Amino acid sequence: MxxxxxxxxxxATSANLGPGFDALGVACTLYNEMTLTLTHEKGLHISARGEGAAYIPGDERNIVWKSIQYLLQRADRAEEFQGAKIRxxxxxxxxxxxxxxxxxxxxxxTAANAIVGSPFSRDDLLQLATDIEGHPDNVAPAIFGGFTVNTVTNGHVECFSFLPRIFMRFVVMVPDFYLSTKSAREVLPSEVPMKDAVFNVSHAAMMVAALARGSEKHLGNAFEDALHQNYRASLIPGMFDVFAAAKKAGAYGAVLSGAGPCLIAFAxxxxxxxxxxxxxxxxxxxAHDVKARPLHLRLDTKGARVLHRKESSVKKK
Structure with missing residues (x-):
């Protein structure tokens, strides 16, 4: 067998990028690696090391395992592979x-798809990932790499991935506290003024145009946002002061990374x-009594990759 x-x-990915709430994302050169072995017998063995290892469920609640099961069900292979070893x-x-x-x-x-012969394309995986995550802004750059523009139309997800004509680095500040996406979503209003919606549409469009064309002068105000950062500022002490400090030191702009609390500057x-x-x-x-450590990252251009495949015979006992 x-x-x-x-x-x-x-x-790793950063979503929103300021004005592109739930629509824009970027892949960064910081990586998680995972080895998956699918087994025909039932049984789940999960081990984790590194960041947050102590908080990762080692049972059926694990999101990696849930995603594997979702793909196997969609591929009609769930009966064949009933267990897994995940490292x-x-x-x-x-x-x-x-x-x-x-x-x-x-x-x-990605791992489960590779094991069962890659029946799903990257576009298919984007749809499956969005079904699980609920929105494509993080899963899209994780799959495709680069900067991504993502849309959902009548439930159908599309992603346009591109490499900017402006070479830049990302400075990510990691504060010494956690912030759940749920908490960061709860502070957002259910409706926003029309002027704020127009503000964000125009600034998100300007950012994509400036990156695609290579126009640094049009990036100066492109990272401004009116839809979510103002409401989340109370959750991250000194957020706007940190943004201002980044720009004064030479960054094109700085924004809240996803739902936070990390802040990311584009330099x-x-x-x-x-x-x-x-x-x-x-x-x-x-100055606001928050300790934070910096990560110096670049643009990941590849997205999710299969690094190694192996098939071995297992004797039945």
Missing amino acids: NERSVRVRVP MNNRIPLSRGLGSSATAIVAGL PEHRKCTEEVAAAMQEAFL
């Missing part, structure tokens, strides 16, 4: 706004600038 194993790597090596901080849950979903789907491609931006953001956070 054969067991099939694959090892996959999935990038996770996590580098992406948990519950910080860097797409850790999306990474888990995409890892499970020109030279190391001295990113170091100055990181120091300025760290100092601004400290």
